[in-house]
């Protein structure tokens with residue numbers, strides 16, 4: 001089922017419809033779920049539905065043609081404010097929330113949402129990349145969260161409630177978005193012209209963890225060649241972390257000079273390793289492996305060499321997840337790779 005082109009989140013549509021019908025809509029929300037599953041698109045469509053001048057908001061069925069609907073689509077609606085983290089910043093700048101130094105509290109999202117709606121409906125504000133709110137930014141939001149202006153709706157879009165400070169978390173209604181079904185990811189890839197071949201779209205979707213953006217990151221041939229080499233090393237009896245670290249570093253460097261594509265590639269490499277250990281754990285407890293010849297081969301090799309590797313594999317998986325978190329904190333690339341592989345090698349010997 002699709003809601004105005006938004007796939008896979010009908011349960012959230014119903015949640016908002018019910019709240020609006022009962023007149024019990026909260027004023028602050030935290031949208032949480034993996035990146036690339038449509039949370040932002042959902043938030044914009046929700047805003048459009050609530051601001052539509054033709055249809056009552058509780059229907060959540062924007063007409064798509066009135067002046068208000070058109071302005072939301074064009075990104076020019078005066079009652080909808082959107083901010084996000086600029087690519088070159090590691091957190092959400094304060095200026096976007098409360099104005100720059102010369103205009104503190106006279107500009108920015110917190111000021112805008114406190115104004116009366118221009119077009120009569122509501123004031124709606126979306127904070128994208130809410131994972132990157134620092135303590136200062138979170139503090140600025142507190143007043144808005146504690147004394148929400150009448151008919152205002154503030155939506156924070158992040159990946160997990162764990163990434164929010166308790167002060168923010170406790171003041172927002174949590175709305176969880178589920179990863180998309182692989183078939184939906186494949187369908188979106190083709191429908192949006194992102195991947196031409198349907199079979200390739202289905203293959204990428206299988207590894208996408210329900211995320212369109214992750215599927216797209218994986219549409220990269222060298223990545224899969226590297227995965228084979230990595231799995232071979234991970235399946236070997238002893239992991240030579242000292243030799244593997246420069247190989248991983250060099251592969252990450254090939255992604256480009258800029259930090260974001262390098263971080264994305266490192267995330268993919270560590271994600272592949274995490275998946276290896278995840279599958280190893282599953283196989284060790286008798287769960288059938290996915291339809292992936294390489295996973296099957298290397299996981300089987302690792303099991304044959306050292307049956308009952310559950311404890312070590314669980315530790316390794318943990319180390320991979322730790323390393324993935326470090327990437328988001330802009331850790332130094334070389335140090336991170338070395339520490340991660342050393343930790344894997346130590347766990348394998350333990």
Ligand SMILES: [Zn+2]
Pocket residue numbers: 051052053054055062063064065066067068069070
């Ligand atoms: Zn409309």
